[in-house]
Amino acid sequence: MKSRRDFIHKLALSAAAIPFFPSQFPLHDLNPLNNSQEGTVLRVAIMGLGGYGTRVGEAIQECQRVKLVGVISGTPAKIKNWQAKYNIPEKNCYNYENFDNIKDNPDIDAVYVITPNALHHDQVIRVAKAGKHVICEKPMALNAQEGKEMVDACKNANVKLLVGYRMHFEAKTLEVVNMRQKGDFGKIMFFQGLSGFKIGDPNQWRLNKALAGGGAMMDIGIYALNGARYMVGEEPSWLTAQETKTDMVKFKDGVDETIQFQLGFPSGAVASCLSTYNMNYLDRFYLNGEKGFAELQPSTGYGPIEGRTHLGKLTQPHTTHQAKQMDEMAGIIFDGKKPIVPVDGEEGLKDLKIIDAIYQACKTGEKLKLNS
Structure with a gap:
C-alpha cells in the first residue's frame, strides 16, 4: 500500500492545469497513413498496467483494427516488461506525471484508462486536453458530477469518450x-x-x-x-x-x-x-x-x-x-459506427x-x- 500511496501522492502533484488545445480534425486525418484491410487502425496506449490492463493488452493482439503502441504507468519495471513483450518504443512510454506530453505524439490515437476508479476523472480530462480519444474502464467515475465533467471535457476537446462496457x-x-x-x-x-x-x-x-x-x-x-x-x-x-x-x-x-x-x-x-x-x-x-x-x-x-x-x-x-470490444470501438471512433447498446x-x-x-x-x- 505504501507504493500505492506514493503513486497517488505523485499523481496529485502533477494534476495542475495544462494548456487546452482542442482538436479540430479527426485524429486519423492528422496522423500518417495507418490502415488495414478492415479500415483505419486504432493505435492505443494503455494507462494502468495491472491485472485488467494486462488482460486488455493481451486481447489487443487478437484485434484486426487495434494496435497497442504505448503504455502509461507509475511502475518503471512494468513499462520495461511491456516494452519487451509488445515491442513498444521508448518514445511511447509515459508515467503519471508526464503523460500530458502525448499531445505531441502522433503515434497514439487513444488512451485506455484502466486505473482505480478515483483516478478516472482527472486522467480522462488530461487525456482529452491532450487531444486524444479516451476509453475509460467502468465505473466511469466516482459519481455523476465527476462523470458529467468528463463528458463535457471530451466534448470540448472534440474527442470521443467511450466506456469499457464489453x-x-x-x-x-x-x-x-x-x-x-x-x-x-x-x-x-x-x-x-x-x-x-x-x-x-x-x-x-x-x-x-x-x-x-x-x-x-x-x-x-x-x-x-x-x-x-x-x-x-x-x-x-x-x-x-x-x-x-x-x-x-x-x-x-x-x-x-x-x-x-x-x-x-x-x-x-x-x-x-x-x-x-x-x-x-x-x-x-x-x-x-x-x-x-x-x-x-x-x-x-x-x-x-x-x-x-x-x-x-x-x-x-x-x-x-x-478484443471484440476494442475492434468495435475502432469502428465507433473512425467510422461513426452506432453500437446496438451504447458505450x-x-x-x-x-x-x-x-x-x-x-x-x-x-x-x-x-x-x-x-x-x-
Whole structure:
C-alpha cells in the first residue's frame, strides 16, 4: 500500500492545469497513413498496467483494427516488461506525471484508462486536453458530477469518450437484446440480475473508499444495473435499495458489502438485483416477458457466456470480449459506427446517476423517483 500511496501522492502533484488545445480534425486525418484491410487502425496506449490492463493488452493482439503502441504507468519495471513483450518504443512510454506530453505524439490515437476508479476523472480530462480519444474502464467515475465533467471535457476537446462496457458487444447478450427488440418475449415484465463474488485481500484498492468510491456496487453491481437497462430496454423511473453488512472490519464505512436494489420502468416492468462481495456463484441474468424468457448464466464473466431462451439454447460463438470490444470501438471512433447498446460517456453517466441514487436510497430507505 505504501507504493500505492506514493503513486497517488505523485499523481496529485502533477494534476495542475495544462494548456487546452482542442482538436479540430479527426485524429486519423492528422496522423500518417495507418490502415488495414478492415479500415483505419486504432493505435492505443494503455494507462494502468495491472491485472485488467494486462488482460486488455493481451486481447489487443487478437484485434484486426487495434494496435497497442504505448503504455502509461507509475511502475518503471512494468513499462520495461511491456516494452519487451509488445515491442513498444521508448518514445511511447509515459508515467503519471508526464503523460500530458502525448499531445505531441502522433503515434497514439487513444488512451485506455484502466486505473482505480478515483483516478478516472482527472486522467480522462488530461487525456482529452491532450487531444486524444479516451476509453475509460467502468465505473466511469466516482459519481455523476465527476462523470458529467468528463463528458463535457471530451466534448470540448472534440474527442470521443467511450466506456469499457464489453458485454455490449458479446454475441449471446446481443442476441437476447435483438430478440427483445423483435418482440420475441412480448411485453417485458421482470428482470433479475445477480452479480457477486467473495472478495479476498482486504488491503486491495477495491476495498478502499478513497480509491474505489464504494464497494461491490461500483465494481460488480454495475453489471446488474447496466444489464437491467439494456435487457429491459428502458430507463428506470424509480428505485429502492437496501444495504447489508456482516463484516465491519473488511467493509469499512462507505465500502458496501451487499446491496439489493429494485428498479421500476415506465412500461410497468420491474427489476430485482443483487450486488455483493460476500457470496460466490452469482453471475446470472433472467429476463421474463409475457411470451417468453431469456437466461444468461454466467452472464458477465470473461466467458464463455452461456444462455437459453424459451426457444432453446443460445449457440453464438465465444470471442475474447476485450478484443471484440476494442475492434468495435475502432469502428465507433473512425467510422461513426452506432453500437446496438451504447458505450459512450453519456451511457456511463446514466449508470452513475442511478448508482448515486442507490447509495442515497440505502441511507434513507426511501423510494426515489429518477429522471431519465
